Amino acid sequence: MLDQTTSGALQGAFIRHSRHEWAVSEIKRLLNIAATEGGRIIPILGPTRCGKTELTKDLKAQVENDRHGPSAILVSSDVILGRLPPRPSERDYYGSCLRSMGFDFLERERPAQIRERLFRLVVEHGIQTIIIDEVNHCAETLTRHSRRQAADHFKTIVDETSVTLILAGLPMFEAVMDSNEQFAGRCLNTIRMNPYWWSVEADRIAFCDAIFAAFDCLEKSGILLEFDQDDMVRRLYGASGGRVPVALEVLRAPLALGDQNLPYSTKTIARAATDSGLERDPYQSFFLEEPPSDTELIRSYIRVMADAGLEVEPMTSHELAIMRGV
Numbered sequence: 001m002l003d004q005t006t007s008g009a010l011q012g013a014f015i016r017h018s019r020h021e022w023a024v025s026e027i028k029r030l031l032n033i034a035a036t037e038g039g040r041i042i043p044i045l046g047p048t049r050c051g052k053t054e055l056t057k058d059l060k061a062q063v064e065n066d067r068h069g070p071s072a073i074l075v076s077s078d079v080i081l082g083r084l085p086p087r088p089s090e091r092d093y094y095g096s097c098l099r100s101m102g103f104d105f106l107e108r109e110r111p112a113q114i115r116e117r118l119f120r121l122v123v124e125h126g127i128q129t130i131i132i133d134e135v136n137h138c139a140e141t142l143t144r145h146s147r148r149q150a151a152d153h154f155k156t157i158v159d160e161t162s163v164t165l166i167l168a169g170l171p172m173f174e175a176v177m178d179s180n181e182q183f184a185g186r187c188l189n190t191i192r193m194n195p196y197w198w199s200v201e202a203d204r205i206a207f208c209d210a211i212f213a214a215f216d217c218l219e220k221s222g223i224l225l226e227f228d229q230d231d232m233v234r235r236l237y238g239a240s241g242g243r244v245p246v247a248l249e250v251l252r253a254p255l256a257l258g259d260q261n262l263p264y265s266t267k268t269i270a271r272a273a274t275d276s277g278l279e280r281d282p283y284q285s286f287f288l289e290e291p292p293s294d295t296e297l298i299r300s301y302i303r304v305m306a307d308a309g310l311e312v313e314p315m316t317s318h319e320l321a322i323m324r325g326v
Contacts, residue, residue, distance in 0.1 A: 010252050013217055014054065017210035017244050023055055023191050024062065030188045031063060031129065031164055039162040041154065041186045045171045046193030047308035051245050052168045055193060056081055056131050059166070063129065076101075079129040084137045084169075090145065093138075093153035094118045097130055115156070122161045129164045130157065136169035139176050151180035158186055171308050195242030195304050198297045199315055203242070208233050210244045214251055224263040231291050232266065238286035238297050239273070241304030298322050 027042060034040035046052055064079035082100035085092055090111040098105055098118050105114045122130075138150035145153075158165050167173065177184050196207040211233045219225060240246035253272035254262060262268055270287030286292050286300075299322055305312050314320040 010214060010217055010221075010248060010255065013214070013248070014058075015210045015213055015244055015248060016058075017051075017213075018206040019193065019196070020051055020055060020058070020244075023193060024059055026189075026191055027059055027166070028063065030191075033188060034164040035128075039158045039164055039186075040188050041158060041165045041167060041183070042188050043173065043177065043190045044166065044168040044193060045173060045190055047195060047243070047304050047310065048170060049246050050193045050195055050243050052193050053133055054245065056133055056166070056168050060131060065128075076125055078126050079131065080127055081131045081133070083133045084135050086137050086140070088138055088145075088150075090153065093150070094157070096132065097122075097157070100130075101125065101127070118157075119160050122163060127161070127163055129166060131166040131168065133168045135167040135176075136171075136173045139169075139172045147176045147179040151176050151183035155180070155183045155186060171310055194310070195240075195301055196237075196244070197242060197301055197312075198237060198294070199319060207237060207242060207244065207247075211236055211247055214248055218251070218264060226263045226265040227269075232269075234291055234297065235266070235286045238292040238300045241300040243304065295322055 023044070027044070030040075030042050034042065044052055044055065060077070060079045060081050064077040066077065080097060080100040082096040084096055088096075091105065091109070091114055094111065094115045095105050095118075098114065098121070101121060103117075103121065105117070121127075132154075135154075138145070139147055154165060154167065157163065174190075177187060196203040198204050198207075212229065215225060215229055215232075236247040236250060239250055250269060250273050253275075254264065254268050256272070266287055273287065285296065292300075295318075298319060302312050302323055312319075312323060314323055
């Protein structure tokens, strides 16, 4: 559950929770399919701060192989990981990949020149997989190209190089997928990195396991935990809306503010979360004296999903009433 290669006290610690492990396994399966079909596209979508970036970094480390490019002194990887900037231009779709390979382009270079250089270098360096994070930037308002044009750029990379393209971002990227039938036809199954849903027993258990692993890491680092752990799990769920990376960020807050020698209490975490800007409305109630109710936990999850433009299917009349009131 806890990556033992990381340092103690959650400073840089990485929790391999069940949804992350499922996603890695599923993407590896899809990569095998893509390899037999001359390159495909694998979307990874989910609300903000649900662990997509951590997933792409871990995935790269697990599937990459070392390659020796022509006239290369250093060994390079056959997997590159880039990031699409906000309001991407035509140059950025190809330039972000170039930069992730350690190359750059000049301001005066035309998009066609950057594109052709990328395609040549991908072949020369034996690149098999290109991962691009933050692809939702091409679906946001005030972008320089239509969504259909953005999809064409990604499709062109796959068509011209036969690489597998892994695209990670917010659910709004589905609008890009829907805008271009040829692009959609090259996509394999979408990997959904959603928060854990407190009302689903398997999700609730998985979230608890991840947070208890974090507690264990703190205790092994010599930090005294002066709170009821079951109670704290509920509070962290409410503050994070079921997102493990956000819950870990809240737990790291006292350490980040230099409180390593203080015992960990509910008040210590609440103060640090507030001071670091992690605790803002509508989450300020989760570290008050009274623990959050199930209704508040459900409402927190629904807010995270709603902010991402995702709907939640109610399983009970109680959940339906909560959703109508959010």
